[in-house]
Amino acid sequence: MAATSTSPQASPRIHWEENGEPRSARWHSEAGNPPPKRVIIADDRTNADTAYRLACEGTALLWRGDFQNARQLLQALARRADHKGRPGKKAKPAKAPSSPTEAFHLHRQAQSQRARTLAMLLIPFEDGYTIPLRRAPDVRLACNEAYGRYEEPFIISMRELLGLIGAHEWRRNGVEIPALGARIHPHYGVFSPVRGEYVQMVADAPLPADTSLAFDIGVGTGVLSAVLARRGIRHVVATDQDQRALSCARENLALLGLDHQVELREADLFPEGRAPLVVCNPPWVPARPSSSIEYAVYDPDSRMLRGFLGGLAAHLTPGGEGWLILSDLAEHLGLRPRDQLLEWIAAAGLKVLGRIDVRPVHPRASDATDPLHAARAAELTSLWRLAAI
Known part of the structure; x- marks a missing residue:
């Protein structure tokens, strides 16, 4: 079950006028967006151009028409957002970014604006999660x-x-994981392990001599804990501070028959004690998330990365290894230089035993139309083998 803090019960209220009367209801936004201040009623008679203009102005449309028509309207709004107006209209050529960092920030800004515009089409829910619209699923x-x-x-x-x-x-x-020969089933709000290259690296990297215990820091779906358990680690202690992630990992490990090998604990980073192997796949890009699920991708000020490095030596047994799984995309975007990462490693009393690199194979790595194509084409995902000095 989801944590109570993410349920509609914790949300503010949205207000509007309908049939000459003031109305209000609970407002829910996983991204933490406040309720729109201006709300009008919309239905099947509302055309896409009018809806797009209102959405861009910050006016939300509370839908009272056919549900499937609302889906089509959202698609029409997305086309207009992507073309900055009417579909088929050529967007003005944007000024070329002066650096990869500027390209990243402009891309994030455009994504945020697009998301705000498309979020202006609203759907009502009645008691018991029912949608009071024609043809609603x-x-x-x-x-x-x-x-x-x-x-x-x-x-x-x-x-x-x-x-x-x-x-x-x-x-x-579920998502097929070749390294497991099985599927992992991500829950809502838990990042799916679609970047299979990092999972395969954990499956292939040489294990330390002592395979009695491992820590998995930031368990997510439980995929890395499952790989470690399948590789013969007798006991894995996996941590996360997100209740959705812990529930997701618990279900996946039970489905794989590995719940007796993996112990889940709610913790910010490390559990108590030391282990001969400590694994962490932190968010790869030091930037501010715009929604809860983006915390799996964006790590403000590299908080989790620095926290892992800073605490690793104190949680390794003598001769133990820490495996840091990290993309260098942030380096190619100018957001975190390689020298800074190496300084953090040294300052934490750690040394690099070795590094395993692999090139990503996801579609965006070869998509020349992606605004961040140059950085993605150069990206490497690495498994850093670290030890205490």
């Missing part, structure tokens, strides 16, 4: 998985609802 199971049990009416954006439905499908179908 039954999303009760998906909502219970994401939010836990809840009865009171609330309002969310159509874009978030579609994300929730998609996450339910990911959870049901």
